[in-house]
Amino acid sequence: xxxVVCVKQVPDWDIPPSSFKIDESLKQVVPPPGVVDxxxxxxxxxxxxAMLLKDEAPDTKVTIMSMGPEAVQDTIKKSxxxxxxxxxxLNDTLFEDLDWYQLxxxxxxxxxxxxxxxxxxxxxxxxxxxxxxxxxxxxxxxxWPALTIGKSIKVNDGTLVLERVLMDGFxxxxxxxxxxxxxxxxxxxxxxPKLQQIMQVKKKQVTVWSAADLGLDDSQLGADARKMTxxxxxVPVTAVECEFMEGDTPEEKxxxxxxxxxxxxxx
Amino acid sequence: MSLDFTLSDxxxxxxxxxxxxxxxxxxxxxxxxxxxxxxxxxxxxLWQEYAQAGLTGALIPxxxxxxxxxxxxxxxxxxxxxxxxxxxxxxxxxxxxxxCIVKNGNDEQKERxxxxxxxxxxxxxxxxxxxxxxxNALQIETHARRDGDNYIINGxxxxxxxxxxxxxxxxxxxxxxxxxxxxRGQPKAYGMSLFIVDTKSKGMEKTPISIPLxxxxxxxxxxxxxxxxxxxxxxxxxxxxxxxxxxxLNPERILAAAICTGMAQSALTKAVDYAKERKVxxxxxxxxxxxxxxxxxxxxxxLDAARLMTQRAAWAYDTGxxxxxxxxxxxxxxxxxxxxxxxxxDHAIETHGGLGFAEETGLINQWSGARLFRTAPVSREMILNxxxxxxxxxxxxx
Ligand SMILES: Cc1cc2nc3c(=O)[nH]c(=O)nc-3n(C[C@H](O)[C@H](O)[C@H](O)COP(=O)(O)OP(=O)(O)OC[C@H]3O[C@@H](n4cnc5c(N)ncnc54)[C@H](O)[C@@H]3O)c2cc1C
Ligand SMILES: Cc1cc2nc3c(=O)[nH]c(=O)nc-3n(C[C@H](O)[C@H](O)[C@H](O)COP(=O)(O)OP(=O)(O)OC[C@H]3O[C@@H](n4cnc5c(N)ncnc54)[C@H](O)[C@@H]3O)c2cc1C
Numbered sequence: 289x290x291x292v293v294c295v296k297q298v299p300d301w302d303i304p305p306s307s308f309k310i311d312e313s314l315k316q317v318v319p320p321p322g323v324v325d326x327x328x329x330x331x332x333x334x335x336x337x338a339m340l341l342k343d344e345a346p347d348t349k350v351t352i353m354s355m356g357p358e359a360v361q362d363t364i365k366k367s368x369x370x371x372x373x374x375x376x377x378l379n380d381t382l383f384e385d386l387d388w389y390q391l392x393x394x395x396x397x398x399x400x401x402x403x404x405x406x407x408x409x410x411x412x413x414x415x416x417x418x419x420x421x422x423x424x425x426x427x428x429x430x431x432w433p434a435l436t437i438g439k440s441i442k443v444n445d446g447t448l449v450l451e452r453v454l455m456d457g458f459x460x461x462x463x464x465x466x467x468x469x470x471x472x473x474x475x476x477x478x479x480x481p482k483l484q485q486i487m488q489v490k491k492k493q494v495t496v497w498s499a500a501d502l503g504l505d506d507s508q509l510g511a512d513a514r515k516m517t518x519x520x521x522x523v524p525v526t527a528v529e530c531e532f533m534e535g536d537t538p539e540e541k542x543x544x545x546x547x548x549x550x551x552x553x554x555x
Numbered sequence: 556m557s558l559d560f561t562l563s564d565x566x567x568x569x570x571x572x573x574x575x576x577x578x579x580x581x582x583x584x585x586x587x588x589x590x591x592x593x594x595x596x597x598x599x600x601l602w603q604e605y606a607q608a609g610l611t612g613a614l615i616p617x618x619x620x621x622x623x624x625x626x627x628x629x630x631x632x633x634x635x636x637x638x639x640x641x642x643x644x645x646x647x648x649x650x651x652x653x654x655c656i657v658k659n660g661n662d663e664q665k666e667r668x669x670x671x672x673x674x675x676x677x678x679x680x681x682x683x684x685x686x687x688x689x690x691n692a693l694q695i696e697t698h699a700r701r702d703g704d705n706y707i708i709n710g711x712x713x714x715x716x717x718x719x720x721x722x723x724x725x726x727x728x729x730x731x732x733x734x735x736x737x738x739r740g741q742p743k744a745y746g747m748s749l750f751i752v753d754t755k756s757k758g759m760e761k762t763p764i765s766i767p768l769x770x771x772x773x774x775x776x777x778x779x780x781x782x783x784x785x786x787x788x789x790x791x792x793x794x795x796x797x798x799x800x801x802x803x804l805n806p807e808r809i810l811a812a813a814i815c816t817g818m819a820q821s822a823l824t825k826a827v828d829y830a831k832e833r834k835v836x837x838x839x840x841x842x843x844x845x846x847x848x849x850x851x852x853x854x855x856x857x858l859d860a861a862r863l864m865t866q867r868a869a870w871a872y873d874t875g876x877x878x879x880x881x882x883x884x885x886x887x888x889x890x891x892x893x894x895x896x897x898x899x900x901d902h903a904i905e906t907h908g909g910l911g912f913a914e915e916t917g918l919i920n921q922w923s924g925a926r927l928f929r930t931a932p933v934s935r936e937m938i939l940n941x942x943x944x945x946x947x948x949x950x951x952x953x
Contacts, residue, residue: 362567365564366571477578480576480608481568482572482622483609483610483622483624487622489564490565
């Protein structure tokens with residue numbers, strides 16, 4: 289089996305969102321100075337999902353694919369240290385400012401070029417924009433089924449079995465491979481690379497493909513080819529009022545809270 | 556063009572991976588500390604995780620089950636463990652013992668011990684100090700006498716960390732006594748020998764010494780009364796153990812320095828976080844007062860310096876720079892880092908006011924841990940002696 293895991297590098301998601309600024313005129317997010325880029329949280333869980341499948345079927349090949357500047361090698365290397373076999377960096381100035389459709393186009397074209405890919409794994413969403421469209425977009429363009437937001441993943445005789453996280457529970461869905469799966473945090477903590485695995489990273493190959501390697505050019509990747517227009521980027525103003533419940537005992541405070549919620553027709 | 560202050564991607568990965576490894580134990584630090592206090596020894600679960608991560612195998616060649624990533628990688632791992640407020644436990648002595656076995660052991664010994672050290676199934680402590688021989692290690696009196704296929708060992712050791720949890724100990728003894736040396740006109744460094752000793756050997760008695768430190772290791776006084784050790788456990792050549800041992804002291808100093816920079820970072824982070832939040836007068840956080848801020852800024856400057864010195868020493872060791880130069884780098888790094896750790900914890904306590912003394916803040920017990928490193932494994936005075944003599948060419952006074 290050949291699995292491709294799509295990984296993305298994002299500004300450190302541990303720092304508070306309020307430290308980011310918005311340049312409304314340029315429609316751009318301005319991260320605070322000195323912020324470092326790290327692997328997107330769910331993508332590392334996606335790598336973990338691939339490694340769990342590889343634990344079951346050791347002859348599985350796992351390719352780690354990332355689109356971005358040279359610096360995303362950090363995330364590729366981390367994923368290789370977790371047990372990925374090969375890296376694929378999609379790097380081109382044409383890839384710098386894409387909308388979600390163009391992103392899916394680049395990634396799906398690369399998957400086609402890789403040939404004989406059975407399964408594509410993505411994180412449920414990237415933790416910078418939280419859009420959650422890459423997995424479905426890739427599946428759409430490849431014409432493959434997309435099984436999203438998985439908390440467990442299995443492959444039985446060419447059938448992908450994914451337990452999905454719903455608002456009110458779980459459901460198990462199946463699809464024939466080739467398919468795309470997106471993975472949620474409920475799968476569990478990603479493994480950490482051990483020193484011996486880190487030592488092996490140097491020996492693993494990272495291939496770099498440009499837009500030309502994928503047969504793509506400005507006509508597909510330029511501003512005119514975007515399908516999404518960003519109308520306005522701004523921080524919504526949300527007024528938060530905080531009220532402490534009065535009461536002499538915890539019971540009385542709870543009763544007051546219940547009354548208040550009932551008055552507001554919330555319960 | 557070759558001076559480059561950035562860590563390699565692999566070395567950065569060691570930092571993040573060790574941090575990730577510790578995440579799952581974050582909520583259990585107090586429990587681990589209590590275990591040590593209750594005499595239950597170092598938490599085995601945490602030790603196994605250190606081994607799984609590859610920390611015990613970082614200085615062991617791949618053919619013996621290690622990953623051989625080197626001292627710089629290991630040093631960064633140590634620093635991360637201490638930055639996160641965990642104890643490296645026996646890692647310090649085990650890494651030093653490992654170097655000694657890798658450099659001086661025969662094939663049979665390497666095959667017997669190294670793979671098990673790497674996979675975490677055995678632990679080692681190190682025993683050299685005696686009541687009359689600490690700084691002056693050549694003065695040890697514990698003696699081993701050959702008797703057929705065994706050596707018979709008599710004497711005592713003191714301050715031996717982790718003798719309760721270790722399966723084996725690297726024991727430094729004399730096979731030629733001081734008196735014999737004098738009679739034969741041999742140099743003082745001659746006549747020392749190294750043995751790998753099973754800590755459950757008959758004839759060894761362990762008495763705990765009460766030292767209230769936070770490193771989750773207990774110290775012991777050991778008495779050897781006709782303890783038999785198989786001759787095959789002699790490490791290196793009989794009587795030539797001094798050189799073998801001194802060669803392993805550089806890694807120990809470098810790792811001790813890394814423990815100190817980690818402790819300093821941990822204390823500094825606590826202090827800065829608290830100084831941003833705590834308000835004593837009006838609405839001003841105490842971090843706005845220069846009497847609180849400036850000492851912390853100084854700690855940050857010293858921390859960067861100590862870290863660079865420590866990395867330089869580890870890099871020099873890994874790249875095969877001559878031991879004399881590595882020795883200078885290692886000693887200087889250890890000196891700076893140990894002084895820094897004390898200063899960092901002290902300022903963190905001061906920043907916390909009365910809370911600095913509360914056990915839950917974790918600073919007051921860290922203080923004794925930091926303070927230890929001024930004195931051991933090599934004292935501040937002996938480092939200054941070393942630098943005076945070897946780096947400045949001043950006459951030796953002792
Ligand atoms: C918590 C702890 C754990 C330890 N763990 C171990 C262990 O696992 N294994 C082990 O073998 N040992 C261990 N030790 C022992 C430690 O290595 C010794 O305490 C240390 O080497 C100092 O020796 P000493 O205590 O005999 O001091 P001394 O040698 O008596 O020195 C006393 C003081 O005199 C100073 N001094 C001595 N000579 C000179 C000189 N020429 N010039 C200037 N000043 C000098 C020293 O620097 C020191 O400040 C441990 C000690 C402690 C406290
Ligand atoms: C072991 C122990 C015994 C004690 N016993 C008693 C007792 O018996 N009775 C009792 O009433 N109290 C007692 N205390 C409390 C002690 O007096 C307080 O801890 C002390 O007054 C400091 O107050 P704080 O802890 O709130 O620190 P904070 O007031 O929060 O101060 C934190 C830090 O900020 C610094 N700081 C604050 N304002 C400024 C400023 N304007 N400029 C520069 N720096 C500033 C302080 O110097 C300190 O370093 C005890 C404390 C301890 C640890």
